[in-house]
Amino acid sequence: MAPMLRLYNTLTGAKEAFAPIDPSHVRMYACGPTVYDAAHIGNARPIIVFDLLFRLLRRVYGAAHVTYARNVTDVDDKINARAAERGITIRALTDGTLAAFHADLRDLGVLMPEDVNVPGERPRMIEPRATDHIAEMVVMIEALVASGHAYVAAGHVLFDVPAMPDYGALSKRPLDEMEAGARVEIAPYKRSPLDFVLWKPSKPGEPSWPSPSGIAAPGRPGWHIECSAMSARHLGQTFDIHAGGIDLIFPHHENEVAQSRCCFGTPVMANTWLHNGFLQVEGEKMSKSAGNFVTLRAVLNDWPGEVVRLAMLKSHYRQPIDWTLRGLEEARRMLDRWYGAVGDARPAAEAPEAVLEPLLDDLNTAAALAEIHRLDDPARLRAGANLLGFLGQTRSERDAATVAAAGLDVAAIEALIADRAAARAAKDWAASDRARDALAAMGVAVKDGKDGTTWSVI
Ligand SMILES: [Zn+2]
Incomplete structure (x- = not known):
């Protein structure tokens, strides 16, 4: 019998006992980053929090009985614009930003697919990329059009929100409030202001793929459909946990739910929805314009x-973090x-x-x-x-890694420590102090304890 895990479920608004659909295969999905630029410190929070949840699920259900998919968004307007600016493909751009992000995650002690997957066994961790799942998105979009949940207009495919009676059940927003929010900029081809894009035309020079039937020109997917397609492919049409930042509840997660449920005819997309709170920097909302935008790399250059x-983990994941x-x-x-x-x-x-x-x-x-x-x-x-x-x-091991990262010479440090010990034994306090000062100048502190002298990097 697995120990009882309780999780706060955004869908029901209550903390509940977690009961997986199949305890021999617990399935979890988290929305990952859009890799167009260096990640900021806020991007690290969901990754670290849901890494902890993954570790906990592995502890409770067994490592071979949990699959975690954390996606990577590698096509969107910002990515397309940045790649065009540099004259490279979006794949070349996102391969670079993703490699840098992976290096950051390694530093943060986040489990990666290569740490947990066992060759020949069902994957325990997957990092699916949107551009590797365009065909699955097209299949879903065509099914949504065929079932009357989506329509083609002006080279776009749009999800028909009024065709889903309980749209909004996750975010629990009143329909008129959602409509007011959507009214800021209504595209003329939308039937309802809440309708959202499943597929759109690509401008000349932008990446494009063969469109769903009914649209001749090639185009590209909207953002929300990628998570519906990737989670279904890797975890099934209904799975246990869907996680992400609190800012994703509406519209991203609401729209994922609409697409998946209407496509597959299921009562839920995922049973449990987890959302982490916002991150502020020194009491202020982080933004490029406020000048307090902190990249993850900059933090990791200064701190282990x-x-x-x-x-990050000292605060509860649902609380805002300063x-x-x-x-x-x-x-x-x-x-x-x-x-x-x-x-x-x-x-x-x-x-x-x-x-x-x-x-x-x-x-x-x-x-x-x-x-x-x-x-x-x-x-x-x-x-x-x-x-x-x-x-x-x-x-x-940590000291050795810190020493290597600081570019220190261990042999020189140990020689100075031996000199200091010899000086102390000879009661030559001036020589002992000189050795200690030389170590301090290298960034090394020494401490004398009952088991002898230990040292650490300052
Ligand atoms: Zn998502």
Whole structure:
């Protein structure tokens, strides 16, 4: 019997016991980034939060019984414009931005397909790209037109929102409010202001694919249809968990639900919908115009990825998070204490129940971290931290990695430490201080304990 996991479900507006459709194959989808430019710190939040949920599902149901699909949007107006500017294909552009994003995710300790997939077995993690699923999108669009849920107008295919009686059930917005929002700019070919694009014509020079039947000229898909097509292909027409940022509830997720349910004739697209809260920077909404736009790479140049991950998980995923320097400093101190306590101990076989319990309660990370902080047995502390994706390395391994990243020379450091020990043994305090100062100048701090002298990168 799997331990009981409770999750807050946006669809029902309540925290519920999570009951997978098939406990031997739990299926989860998260909307990933649009890879047109360097990712910002806000993009990292859903990735880290849902990485934790994936780890937890693997712990509860077994690693071979969970599949996680996290998509990549690699075609949209911004991508097309940026590729045209540079005179390269959208694939060349997005391959570059995606590789940079992957490097960031590795630093953040996020599980990647190559970490979890086993050759010859059902995939445990998939990172589908929109441009690899255009044929599936066209099939869905044609089915929606055939069933009267979509129509062709002026080279577009539009979803006919009034043809779906319970449209809006996820975001729970009144229809008139949604209409007022959509009225800002109504394209003349729309029958209703809420109708949204499934397929549109490509302008000359833009990427294009053969259109659904009824449209002669090649075109390209709208944004929402990609997630309906990719989730159905990899997880099935109905699956367990659909996750994403709170800003995606409307219209993106509402429209995904409309497309998938009307295409497949299903009562739900996913049973449980999870949404993470907003991220602010030092109390302000992050925006390029406000000048507080922080790229993920810039943060990772200054801080270890593990510190960034911890700073992110200290807040509950549904709460807004205020991204501050103070928060990062606190996270660094917390991790330093953990590394100091675990040293090179191997993790215990299982994470302590005290750490698992709060995570099972709608990912209460703050309580789980507090429990880890209370543990003094090194093996248990490390196993508890491992469950949340921390302390993957021993202290020695971390120090070696930090030293390598800082470009330090370990032999020179150890020679100075030996000089200092010899000077102290000879009570030559001036020589001892010189060695310590030379180490400090290299960015290395030394500490004398009962087990001898240890050092760390400042
Ligand atoms: Zn999506």
